[in-house]
Amino acid sequence: MKPKYDVIVVGAGPGGSITAKTCAEAGLDVLLIEKRQEIGDPVRCAEGVSKEGLKKHIQPDPRWIAAEVKGSKILAPDGTEIKMSEEASSGKAGYTLERKVFDRALAQQAAQAGAEVMVKTRATGLLRDNGKITGINAMYMGETQEIRADIVIGADGVESKVGRWGGIDTSLKPHDIETGAQFLVSNIDPGEYSRFYMGEKYAPGGYLWVFPKGKHTANVGLGLLGSKSGNVRAITLLENFIKNYMPEAKILEMVVGGVPVSGPIKQTVTDGLMLVGDAARQSDPLTGGGIINAMDAGKMAGEVCIKAKEKGDYSVKTLKEYEDKWRATIGKELSKSLAVKNMLLKLTDEQLNQLAHSLKGIDTSKMPLPVVLPILFKKNPKILWELRTLFV
Amino acid sequence: MSVNVNRYKCGYCGACVGVCPVGALELVETWIEVDNTCTSCGVCAKICPVGALVVVQ
Numbered sequence: 001m002k003p004k005y006d007v008i009v010v011g012a013g014p015g016g017s018i019t020a021k022t023c024a025e026a027g028l029d030v031l032l033i034e035k036r037q038e039i040g041d042p043v044r045c046a047e048g049v050s051k052e053g054l055k056k057h058i059q060p061d062p063r064w065i066a067a068e069v070k071g072s073k074i075l076a077p078d079g080t081e082i083k084m085s086e087e088a089s090s091g092k093a094g095y096t097l098e099r100k101v102f103d104r105a106l107a108q109q110a111a112q113a114g115a116e117v118m119v120k121t122r123a124t125g126l127l128r129d130n131g132k133i134t135g136i137n138a139m140y141m142g143e144t145q146e147i148r149a150d151i152v153i154g155a156d157g158v159e160s161k162v163g164r165w166g167g168i169d170t171s172l173k174p175h176d177i178e179t180g181a182q183f184l185v186s187n188i189d190p191g192e193y194s195r196f197y198m199g200e201k202y203a204p205g206g207y208l209w210v211f212p213k214g215k216h217t218a219n220v221g222l223g224l225l226g227s228k229s230g231n232v233r234a235i236t237l238l239e240n241f242i243k244n245y246m247p248e249a250k251i252l253e254m255v256v257g258g259v260p261v262s263g264p265i266k267q268t269v270t271d272g273l274m275l276v277g278d279a280a281r282q283s284d285p286l287t288g289g290g291i292i293n294a295m296d297a298g299k300m301a302g303e304v305c306i307k308a309k310e311k312g313d314y315s316v317k318t319l320k321e322y323e324d325k326w327r328a329t330i331g332k333e334l335s336k337s338l339a340v341k342n343m344l345l346k347l348t349d350e351q352l353n354q355l356a357h358s359l360k361g362i363d364t365s366k367m368p369l370p371v372v373l374p375i376l377f378k379k380n381p382k383i384l385w386e387l388r389t390l391f392v
Numbered sequence: 393m394s395v396n397v398n399r400y401k402c403g404y405c406g407a408c409v410g411v412c413p414v415g416a417l418e419l420v421e422t423w424i425e426v427d428n429t430c431t432s433c434g435v436c437a438k439i440c441p442v443g444a445l446v447v448v449q
Binding site: 037234235 | 406407409
């Protein structure tokens, strides 16, 4: 360990590892820390990504691709099926990842680019000099030590503390989080499509997913909006679904987790500090997807670290470029998704069925979601009136 | 004031840490720690995917 780094990245998920790699490739001194003793494990993710988004950052590798899907199927509460995003035209079809291997591969790329990596090392606070952030306190094997750096990156996930220590309130309200449970199940036919089940009976304020993971296996999980959780729990809804709809399934793994669905938060940067990925609440409020956004944001944050180092200025004046950049790209999409999610929350199951029926006779199979939404709006202006500004 | 974490149920996912309005919770590798700033507001208990947290008044 060095006495001082240019950048310390807290959290070795996809966002943190891409940030670390980007900085290290430019010759910056980078330390990537992970509080768990194993990078990538335990998983807290449904593991679905779009091919297109992934390929921007890393060449797909069979070691961490568990399955390839043809596209998506959205199932209305009455079972009406909408096929979407087949690869032929959109390039949007996706993979189901093996996160345990994927995350490790990304961290390894950061390491090979020159970043130092420490596992079982947990940030416990920020170091300050005259109020200025100068590094972190970190605990490794029960011993706390001071590690200095010009910039601290909080890529510490849904449970992020780095932002809070830096004075950024990242706490999520119950309606800003999906509380999720998932089983990796075997002895089922996963099909060739990622399936999304909509409706109160499956997942109030969220959806239930079946993502093919292999020949006889799938990630079957659901997200329940936090504000609707309490009397009913994500795990109970999931157990009931498996019992009623997949009685043949055998459970090989249990995954639980929270997914930020707040949409863009007010602040993700302060002097000497930037937040990336779930820590910056950059996961998509509609789909819950966060891997690609985190990687995109990590790249942006890394590039801004490089600039800051060149200028020798680590204040918010320089770091703000990251905030501006992600807001103009990821942030825009998050806001759109948030509007659609808020709309969906108001719809009854009957209205969801109506929306699905209105697409009868239209071949959506090659369209991605952003193309299908305006069509839905044109056909159902009354139900979707609030969304009109999104599509003009 | 505090919350009790049932360690036999907890899946150490950290969702509770993300919603705590005062930052009283921390996910250490496989367990949740609660510090004395907890106000027993119950948000964590409400959103826990497995119902592992119980508010103590």
